[in-house]
Amino acid sequence: MIDDSIRPELGIIGGLGPLASADFYVKLTRMTEALRDNEHVPAVILSVPQLPDRTEAILAGHDGPLAPLQAAVSTLNALGVACIAMPCNTAHHWYDQLAANSRAEIIHIGDAVVAEIRRSLNRGRVANLATRGTLVSGFYQERISAAGFEHCIPENTEFQERVDNAIALVKAGSIAEAATETERALHLAQLAGADAALLGCTELSVVAASLNDTNGLIVIDSNAALARACLTRLGYGIQEARGLPAVSRLPGQDRLPWQRAS
Amino acid sequence: MIDDSIRPELGIIGGLGPLASADFYVKLTRMTEALRDNEHVPAVILSVPQLPDRTEAILAGHDGPLAPLQAAVSTLNALGVACIAMPCNTAHHWYDQLAANSRAEIIHIGDAVVAEIRRSLNRGRVANLATRGTLVSGFYQERISAAGFEHCIPENTEFQERVDNAIALVKAGSIAEAATETERALHLAQLAGADAALLGCTELSVVAASLNDTNGLIVIDSNAALARACLTRLGYGIQEARGLPAVSRLPGQDRLPWQRAS
Structure with missing residues (x-):
């Protein structure tokens, strides 16, 4: 099925959405401590x-996405990967x-x-910027609480909107509008008292580098976290990613000035 | 081997180098006229x-890269793709x-x-910023001349360095140094009289969005060209990519001021 000379170590289920997985691929590459091509992770991205x-x-x-996700996992296994990441x-x-x-x-x-989160915070309140699906699923509430942090969704309905x-x-x-x-x-x-904010949807990871100064609020990028976890698991050296992609400011755009929470 | 529900249309031989193929994936995605995930090209990137x-x-x-490249082509064919792109x-x-x-x-x-090139130029001189391997291979000299343009490599040895x-x-x-x-x-x-410059190595496509104003010199990005060709071939709508990733200016870096060629 696949020749040993090109066997991938990491399988990536991508396309959920496509820009989020492209962002993951950029971050995985930029965070790898490498000076030459062959020091990078051999990988396969199945963009679905x-x-x-x-x-x-x-x-x-309903479980409509489950069957095609299982098919993607099967294909990546058939290609001989050691680990699988889903940047969604x-x-x-x-x-x-x-x-x-x-x-x-x-x-x-x-x-x-x-x-x-533990790299920058010992305890505190983590606001989660996630899809309504992720919030109903509940895996972040469970994990963040079990780790001793407080999972928070601001009550103001404008937040989720x-x-x-x-x-x-x-x-x-x-992206700039996002x-x-x-x-x-x-x-x-x-304003709701969060110490950190989780970009708990990989679409939001795409804008991470384009955010204005966040006035001391720690921003956790789930795509960068996943890239770091993959590199650690596979034994690759990690460097702080320099110059991750950002988009230009929107000319004349009304960007919110940051105010310190009282 | 692969379920119809997740079959890719486009196969991409990536990793040559990894950042160049990540750039290709970003451009392919940004150039697709799409508002939702499922309007994008199902694809597989085999990063080798x-x-x-x-x-x-x-x-x-010698032909050392040929056997693994053939293996990559075989694997992508086995996954059922209609077209293959090599962003290298x-x-x-x-x-x-x-x-x-x-x-x-x-x-x-x-x-x-x-x-x-034809999208922005009818005739003229195209300087090629490419690897020494690509220049020895000669496929650009042949194609650019056959299309009625002049292929040029500035004689100043500093250029290729x-x-x-x-x-x-x-x-x-x-990237910023690049x-x-x-x-x-x-x-x-x-200065050598080029009307256009081809970023004829996809590593240079990575810096395309980070270049200063090029003083009227038309810059052709081979990764963007390949993405456009793939989308056209597969029948996807194309939009001008807005806000492609750029890196920040280097503080205090000696950036060359552009001077009009005499």
Whole structure:
């Protein structure tokens, strides 16, 4: 099925969405301590944007995405990968069923995020900018609480609306506009007393490098966390990623000035 | 081997180098006229950074990269792709052998680049910023001349040294420094009377968005050209990519001021 000379170590289920997995690939590459091509992780990205929407399925209580996700896991196993990463938080709703049918270890993005939070915080309140599907699934509430942090969703209904807008804008390719929406959600998170904010949807990871100064609020990027976890698991050296992609400021755009939470 | 529900249309031989193929994936995604995940191209990226260096092989006159490239083509065919793209110019030295053994059409980056040049120029001199391997291979000289343009390599030996430096810097992850080297090569190209400059190595495509104003010199990005050719071939709508990733300016860096060629 695949020649040993080109066997991938890491399998990536991508396309959920496509820009989020491209961002993951950029971060995986930039974070690898490497000076030459052959010091990088051999990998395969199976980009499956044709999958049913994950949040719609969770909210409607059906498992439409599970069968194609299982097919992707099977294909990556057939290609001989050692580990699998899914740069899509919402898809982790089906993690247990997928992991039960995979020889290759599937690295859980929630575990990667908890390890990432611990790099910058000992305790405190973590606001989660995630899809409504991820929030209903509940794996972040469980993991973040078990790790001794407080999982928080600001009560102001504007918060989730801004998050939903930002995710949709990234999927439509409007990154600068998505950064503005994300900044407003981060501001509401800080007003709600959050010490850190988790970009708990990989679409929001796409805008991470385009955010204005966040006034001391620690921002956790789930894609970067997952990339770090993959490199650690596979034994690659890690460097702090320099100059991750950012988009230009929008000319004349009304960017929210940061105010210190009282 | 692969379930119809997740079958990829486009196969990508990536990792040559990894950042160049991540750049290709970003551009393919950003250039697709799409508002939702499922309007994007289902694709598979086989990232094979473990391949022998292409330029070294060409300069030494051996075919070390051919067997693993053929293995990658076979695997992508087994996954059922309709087309294959190689976001590595130098690897096209072995195009004929690869295409002869592939059911899926391999889209030649040289053909994509000629189409891209024609979008902005009717005739004139095109300087090629490429690896020494690509230049020895000669497929650009042939295609660009056949299309009625003049293929040019500035005689100043500094030109190729700057190009080589820039490529090595991107492979080492130093994008802002690579942009500076690329700008100096572009400046020498303009002094040599070029109307357009081809970033004829996909490592240089990585810095395309980070270049300073190029003083009227038309810059052709081979990765963007290949992405456009793939989307056209597969029947996807194309949009001008907005806000492609750029890196921050280097503080205090000596960036070359552009001077009009006399």
